[in-house]
Amino acid sequence: MKQDRVIFLADCQSFYASVEKAMNPWIENEPVVVAGDPERRSGIVLAACPIAKKYGVTTAETLREALAKCPQLVVIKPRMQLYIDVSLQITKIYERFTDLVEPYSIDEQFLDLTGSRRLFGKPERMARTIQEKVRVETGVKVRIGYGENKILAKLACDNFAKKNAAGFYHLRKENLADDLWKLPVSKMFMVGSRMTAHFGRMGIYTIGELAQTPLPDLKRKLRAKLGRQSDIQAEMFWQIANGIDHSPVDPYTLTAAEKSIGHQMTLPRDYGTQEEIDVILLELSELVARRCRDKGMMGWVVSAGAQGANFDAPTGFYRQMKLPDPTNLTDEIYAAARDLFRRHWDRLPVRKIGVSLSQLVSDDIAQLVLFSDRERKRQIAKVTDDIKTRFGDASIMRAASITEAGQARDRAHKIGGHYK
Numbered sequence: 001m002k003q004d005r006v007i008f009l010a011d012c013q014s015f016y017a018s019v020e021k022a023m024n025p026w027i028e029n030e031p032v033v034v035a036g037d038p039e040r041r042s043g044i045v046l047a048a049c050p051i052a053k054k055y056g057v058t059t060a061e062t063l064r065e066a067l068a069k070c071p072q073l074v075v076i077k078p079r080m081q082l083y084i085d086v087s088l089q090i091t092k093i094y095e096r097f098t099d100l101v102e103p104y105s106i107d108e109q110f111l112d113l114t115g116s117r118r119l120f121g122k123p124e125r126m127a128r129t130i131q132e133k134v135r136v137e138t139g140v141k142v143r144i145g146y147g148e149n150k151i152l153a154k155l156a157c158d159n160f161a162k163k164n165a166a167g168f169y170h171l172r173k174e175n176l177a178d179d180l181w182k183l184p185v186s187k188m189f190m191v192g193s194r195m196t197a198h199f200g201r202m203g204i205y206t207i208g209e210l211a212q213t214p215l216p217d218l219k220r221k222l223r224a225k226l227g228r229q230s231d232i233q234a235e236m237f238w239q240i241a242n243g244i245d246h247s248p249v250d251p252y253t254l255t256a257a258e259k260s261i262g263h264q265m266t267l268p269r270d271y272g273t274q275e276e277i278d279v280i281l282l283e284l285s286e287l288v289a290r291r292c293r294d295k296g297m298m299g300w301v302v303s304a305g306a307q308g309a310n311f312d313a314p315t316g317f318y319r320q321m322k323l324p325d326p327t328n329l330t331d332e333i334y335a336a337a338r339d340l341f342r343r344h345w346d347r348l349p350v351r352k353i354g355v356s357l358s359q360l361v362s363d364d365i366a367q368l369v370l371f372s373d374r375e376r377k378r379q380i381a382k383v384t385d386d387i388k389t390r391f392g393d394a395s396i397m398r399a400a401s402i403t404e405a406g407q408a409r410d411r412a413h414k415i416g417g418h419y420k
Contacts, residue, residue, distance in 0.1 A: 015107035016047035022139025112249035151245035181208025211241035262356025270349035285334035299357030302336035
């Protein structure tokens, strides 16, 4: 008899705020948020503890809005390196129960415990044991969604486990009509506010209505709204609503071979001149080139793009060009990115800029180019990479990064856009 899979999605409650409370027990019973810049009373709320949420404070709102709702908030500046370290510690705890642990985000991980039942008991018992070990060793509370596949585990965690006292919920495929399908379609994984509005115009308001729409009809309706390329989206939404997912829990998902290497930067203000944008393009090209060199890769295709600050009336572009030879040199990536901007930028202010390199190949063999000092540039790049690795990203910078437009010095103290 075939054994049903046991898949957990373990989610750390208010992760950043929980870590800070564990490190500072005297704020255990206080409303706590982790947010951008407490000194300036500005920035975005990255995490709010359950006590703060009772005052109406929500993740992703501005700190000013949060303080207006709860003036007594304890506001803590993010410490990203600490959160990464605790996340890795939690991963090690999960790995005591199974070797099939797949990180989904810094605070969410999938676990395949199908083969662990003989050692650790029924799924409910394993969940309680995992929750207790994480709480005792890190101070973080974990909620666990459970199902026979990853999508059921995710839906169980997001919609049910987070809302009950046990912090655990088993979503059975045969019971979808009784629990999941009654929920608004906005509660479904991968459905945001814009897609919720699209579904509403189609007369689809609940997850059940989406699940019970014949797939050919759903494709036809989405095509009418989003164009001919939406069939894959329709298939994805329909399968999620019906709890269908055949993907394995793969510990190596994040270390699989990359198809492209890129960086994007959200700017602190609108950039409206070519000179300012060139500084950011150079910094991004440096980041992309260094990552490529670290991985021993070069790329044939440079892509560059930008986005304006007004999301209701989006502006910007994204274009690519193929190089005559593969590269991982900053100057060559930058020259291509700058050329793309010269040709495609509409001269409207931009707030986000991105550069990437794709069609990657190994840098073991490099094409020799006559009348070029490529090899000398590669050696110089290796030296500067070594200096940054030893002494930090701010230890050596290009002069352009010291100008008012430059962001490299500030970003050297951050991880993922937040201070270490």
